[in-house]
Amino acid sequence: MNKIYFLFFFIFLSILSCGNDDTPEECGITGDLSDIPYNPQNYTITKPDGFPEMFIPADNPMTVEGIELGRHLFFDPILSADSTMSCVSCHFPSLSFTDGVATSTGIDGISGTRSSMSLLNIGYVEKGLFWDGRSNTLEEQALVPIEDPIELHDTWENVESKLKDHPSYPEMFREAFGIEDRSEITKELAAKAMAQFERTLISSNSKYDKVIFQGQAAFTDSEDRGMRMYTDAQGGLPDAECAHCHALHLGTSDDFFNNGLDSVGSLTEFMDLGLGGVTQDTFDNGKFRAPTLRNIALTAPYMHDGRFETLEEVIDFYNESPNHENSSNVDVNIRPLELTDQQKQDLVNFLHTLTDTVFTKNPAFQSPF
Amino acid sequence: MKKLFPIILFSSFLFFQYSCKPDPTLEATTDVELVFKGKYADEVLMINTVYDYDGSPIRFDQFNFYISNVVLVKEIVGNPEETELLEIDFVDLSFKPADITDATKGFVITAPNIPVGEYSGIKINLGVASDLNKTSWEDYGTGHPLRKPGHFWSAWESFIFSKTEAKIDIDSDGSFSHKLAYHTGSDAAYRTKFFAKDITLDEDATSSILFTVDAKMMFDEIDVMTETGTHNINDMDLVNEVMDNLQEKALAIE
Numbered sequence: 001m002n003k004i005y006f007l008f009f010f011i012f013l014s015i016l017s018c019g020n021d022d023t024p025e026e027c028g029i030t031g032d033l034s035d036i037p038y039n040p041q042n043y044t045i046t047k048p049d050g051f052p053e054m055f056i057p058a059d060n061p062m063t064v065e066g067i068e069l070g071r072h073l074f075f076d077p078i079l080s081a082d083s084t085m086s087c088v089s090c091h092f093p094s095l096s097f098t099d100g101v102a103t104s105t106g107i108d109g110i111s112g113t114r115s116s117m118s119l120l121n122i123g124y125v126e127k128g129l130f131w132d133g134r135s136n137t138l139e140e141q142a143l144v145p146i147e148d149p150i151e152l153h154d155t156w157e158n159v160e161s162k163l164k165d166h167p168s169y170p171e172m173f174r175e176a177f178g179i180e181d182r183s184e185i186t187k188e189l190a191a192k193a194m195a196q197f198e199r200t201l202i203s204s205n206s207k208y209d210k211v212i213f214q215g216q217a218a219f220t221d222s223e224d225r226g227m228r229m230y231t232d233a234q235g236g237l238p239d240a241e242c243a244h245c246h247a248l249h250l251g252t253s254d255d256f257f258n259n260g261l262d263s264v265g266s267l268t269e270f271m272d273l274g275l276g277g278v279t280q281d282t283f284d285n286g287k288f289r290a291p292t293l294r295n296i297a298l299t300a301p302y303m304h305d306g307r308f309e310t311l312e313e314v315i316d317f318y319n320e321s322p323n324h325e326n327s328s329n330v331d332v333n334i335r336p337l338e339l340t341d342q343q344k345q346d347l348v349n350f351l352h353t354l355t356d357t358v359f360t361k362n363p364a365f366q367s368p369f
Numbered sequence: 370m371k372k373l374f375p376i377i378l379f380s381s382f383l384f385f386q387y388s389c390k391p392d393p394t395l396e397a398t399t400d401v402e403l404v405f406k407g408k409y410a411d412e413v414l415m416i417n418t419v420y421d422y423d424g425s426p427i428r429f430d431q432f433n434f435y436i437s438n439v440v441l442v443k444e445i446v447g448n449p450e451e452t453e454l455l456e457i458d459f460v461d462l463s464f465k466p467a468d469i470t471d472a473t474k475g476f477v478i479t480a481p482n483i484p485v486g487e488y489s490g491i492k493i494n495l496g497v498a499s500d501l502n503k504t505s506w507e508d509y510g511t512g513h514p515l516r517k518p519g520h521f522w523s524a525w526e527s528f529i530f531s532k533t534e535a536k537i538d539i540d541s542d543g544s545f546s547h548k549l550a551y552h553t554g555s556d557a558a559y560r561t562k563f564f565a566k567d568i569t570l571d572e573d574a575t576s577s578i579l580f581t582v583d584a585k586m587m588f589d590e591i592d593v594m595t596e597t598g599t600h601n602i603n604d605m606d607l608v609n610e611v612m613d614n615l616q617e618k619a620l621a622i623e
Contacts, residue, residue, distance in 0.1 A: 050507060051507055052506070052508075052509070052516065126511060228524075231523055231524040232524055233524035234524075244519070247519055247521065249507070249523075252518070253518045253519035254518050254519070281465055283416065283417045283466070324546075328417060328545055329417065331430070332430055332549065332550045333548075333550055
């Protein structure tokens with residue numbers, strides 16, 4: 001009998017000894033998972049017309065199980081320190097995975113300085129993620145918000161512990177990655193799963209796609225004029241200079257530009273250095289990623305700091321380009337456009353043809369909870 | 370058994386003797402480096418660096434171009450025999466001032482496994498060959514030189530063969546307000562440049578062929594005050610002038 005009391009006492013001590021600061025191994029968060037079948041099903045991305053092949057890293061092949069795990073993690077507040085926020089808190093599917101506000105607020109009520117970027121077609125980005133290009137891959141990017149003090153403000157050590165101790169995640173990690181024991185759950189595997197889910201976020205069902213690739217629709221005269229100005233396709237209409245940074249069909253040139261948003265005396269005076277803060281090259285100061293314009297009508301407010309509420313404001317800004325001579329690295333294609341009111345409206349109407357609500361309503365992109 | 374031993378030894382010797390000799394049917398090859406050095410007149414070319422353009426300060430934002438079907442040529446007269454160095458590549462001379470070492474060294478493209486021997490010249494095509502220009506950037510995998518969304522112009526149905534972007538401070542007041550954006554493309558803009566030059570490729574060493582590209586010459590005989598950009602298919606006259614300048618005046622072999 002004394003032995004039984006001793007055993008209970010030992011278990012009680014073990015539980016008490018598991019503080020937040022302990023590693024999972026110290027806490028004994030282990031558990032054999034090898035009885036759970038590991039038969040991942042390959043997932044093949046269907047290439048939409050006009051899209052390139054998506055680059056899939058060799059060490060993170062797409063699987064149905066990996067994507068499903070990534071979707072759960074994306075929508076689960078378990079990734080934040082106080083379990084109140086998740087990735088979706090700033091990336092709503094209905095808003096093309098943005099959040100509708102100028103700058104996002106993290107779990108501590110601290111507002112960031114940049115607008116939430118759309119995750120639409122994010123798998124096609126090859127030249128640096130975030131507005132400033134600080135992460136090279138989706139796997140790298142997915143690690144960042146969890147520990148960012150103005151976002152989810154947790155630690156990966158703690159998140160790993162929570163995942164290891166969770167009733168269902170260890171099984172999902174097993175099914176996705178073949179781990180043998182719940183102690184093998186790592187932040188790298190979590191990031192791989194989220195990256196797999198993000199690579200499925202493909203939008204190719206806009207009116208633009210139906211006109212250009214599927215022959216199932218036609219542009220209105222106004223939309224057609226807007227597209228020709230956007231791409232400088234034909235004489236007789238002004239060049240709106242859009243496609244230099246927002247090349248079709250993806251709606252982005254996958255590069256970084258200073259579009260003349262801010263008036264600065266020198267390249268060191270930008271409030272937000274953007275790409276320059278990452279490369280430490282002053283010539284990159286004030287440059288930001290040119291985001292995709294697909295679903296742009298759903299992703300207001302606009303620019304890296306959300307300063308413009310509407311597409312009309314954006315077009316007005318480019319039409320005036322008030323700071324086009326102001327700093328040495330403003331892109332050469334930024335210049336006053338001299339568009340008429342009708343031409344500006346034509347551009348806005350064309351941009352609306354890039355809206356894809358099939359994407360925003362896709363059940364595979366909604367919360368699994 | 371004692372008699373067999375010398376036979377085995379001799380057979381082994383013959384086997385190793387012949388197995389160690391190179392296969393005479395295999396051609397000896399080497400790697401060839403094509404080195405492109407950007408310059409502005411006599412200075413090393415870098416972006417965001419001030420040069421003099423006819424008395425006005427000028428600085429570049431980018432300078433790059435495609436090259437296609439680069440071949441080494443044997444025998445200029447008669448039947449020239451061509452050895453392909455590369456099908457397509459992208460020469461980017463937009464070095465930043467922080468990368469002055471790289472800018473001085475030049476942009477290097479390596480063509481591997483080129484047969485050694487004596488060649489009498491090199492042919493470079495400027496732009497994207499028409500068969501490839503029928504395709505689009507989306508047709509290529511990650512890392513391919515044509516997978517550049519910013520270098521494809523859907524309205525032209527063409528890759529952008531070259532981009533020369535610069536700003537001039539016309540009034541020398543510190544404001545580089547005069548902007549030049551010469552983007553070229555379409556099959557009509559494709560140019561061929563042949564350099565007659567004795568080129569010897571040795572088996573034991575990587576060979577380098579050095580070119581210079583003078584960005585100043587891209588503007589030669591172009592009125593940069595009035596002709597500030599080529600984005601439109603209707604700008605073909607200017608596109609042709611720019612590509613002629615690249616072919617005839619800017620690109621040279623050392």
